[in-house]
């Protein structure tokens with residue numbers, strides 16, 4: 001069997017992800033696993049149509065495609081996203097149609113499920129026959145259990161392909177809205193006072209809904225609003241995953257292009273941030289994803305703390321829940337406040353007018369009050385993964401994160417709350433006494449609310 005491995009790591013062959021592929025290759029010598037480095041060669045693939053066609057020829061003559069990539073900013077690397085866009089731009093979807101597909105990722109499990117959802121949706125959109133996914137932790141291969149699971153995954157993928165088993169689809173094709181948004185004049189404008197409002201976008205084209213939504217949003221203010229167009233920004237390239245930034249947040253592109261400087265001077269200094277973009281396939285554009293991946297120079301340290309953030313999206317956001325979850329999670333990790341998403345999925349322009357202007361009002365109001373919504377599972381659980389990884393396996397590489405985490409009390413473990421721990425021990429002992437154990441459920445309800453009393457009777 002011939003499997004084409006589309007390698008998403010910008011590090012090419014010398015990557016963690018490819019060690020997993022090498023292991024499969026070693027255990028299943030009867031199958032050919034041909035690796036094509038996608039992310040590492042994206043500039044060539046983009047500029048040179050024949051290189052792209054060579055890859056399509058390999059896919060065409062294969063029995064299956066293995067999408068193998070490292071997690072980058074809760075998704076695939078931006079180079080890989082660009083490759084996926086090229087499949088549609090160059091009308092090559094048919095090459096993938098009815099091919100078997102599997103997904104293999106390596107990561108530290110920080111939102112690997114969103115990357116898997118994205119890739120599964122892409123496979124469904126390409127009408128591929130999805131046979132399985134393997135979300136490895138980057139160190140799993142060093143453990144017997146991890147190797148065992150990888151072996152079983154690979155054998156099940158080969159089996160399923162050989163049996164030509166039916167493949168379920170879970171994502172329906174997205175349906176695009178029809179609104180041609182025509183904004184009207186803003187009646188009551190919002191005064192941002194001393195708040196710095198920055199719109200970051202990948203397009204200001206006034207012929208599109210996105211361009212007009214941005215204009216309406218800008219016009220909602222009586223004060224000036226700055227726009228930063230990342231498509232016009234001098235960005236030399238995608239994040240290469242070199243980890244140059246790990247010691248002191250110094251990126252290897254520093255001084256070579258404008259990204260880091262503009263991120264530091266404009267994005268990090270704004271009070272209110274608007275991210276505006278059009279949905280391309282199942283996410284924002286690869287240019288947008290490149291922006292997020294390049295912001296990794298601040299590693300796992302929040303870089304835009306305490307901001308009010310709004311999203312203006314043109315496209316079917318209601319059908320791309322992965323995009324919503326990624327944005328929510330990223331903002332919560334940043335300790336900022338995601339005020340809302342406004343899309344053009346409405347029937348009439350007047351409704352969208354009101355929503356955009358009200359977004360402006362809410363952003364300024366929350367900014368003045370300093371309101372940051374409590375984190376939910378996305379932010380709380382995500383932070384615990386970073387805390388454990390930076391304290392443990394990744395500390396040597398991400399020394400700047402470690403200093404920040406120490407200084408800002410991110411290392412909230414092991415739990416040092418001696419009073420609570422002692423109380424828990426006493427309660428455990430007491431509830432071993434049968435009469436107390438019997439009484440316990442009756443007293444528990446009251447006991448649980450009793451500590452709140454002093455705050456309510458103030």
Ligand SMILES: Cc1cc2nc3c(=O)[nH]c(=O)nc-3n(C[C@H](O)[C@H](O)[C@H](O)COP(=O)(O)O)c2cc1C
Nearest residue numbers: 009015016017070071072073074106107108109110
């Ligand atoms: C720019 C960048 C972004 C990353 N984003 C994530 C992430 O969102 N979630 C995660 O679990 N790991 C993330 N990682 C960790 C990598 O996915 C992980 O180290 C992976 O095993 C690297 O594989 P590779 O050597 O094949 O490139 C990120 C690493 C880099 C360099």
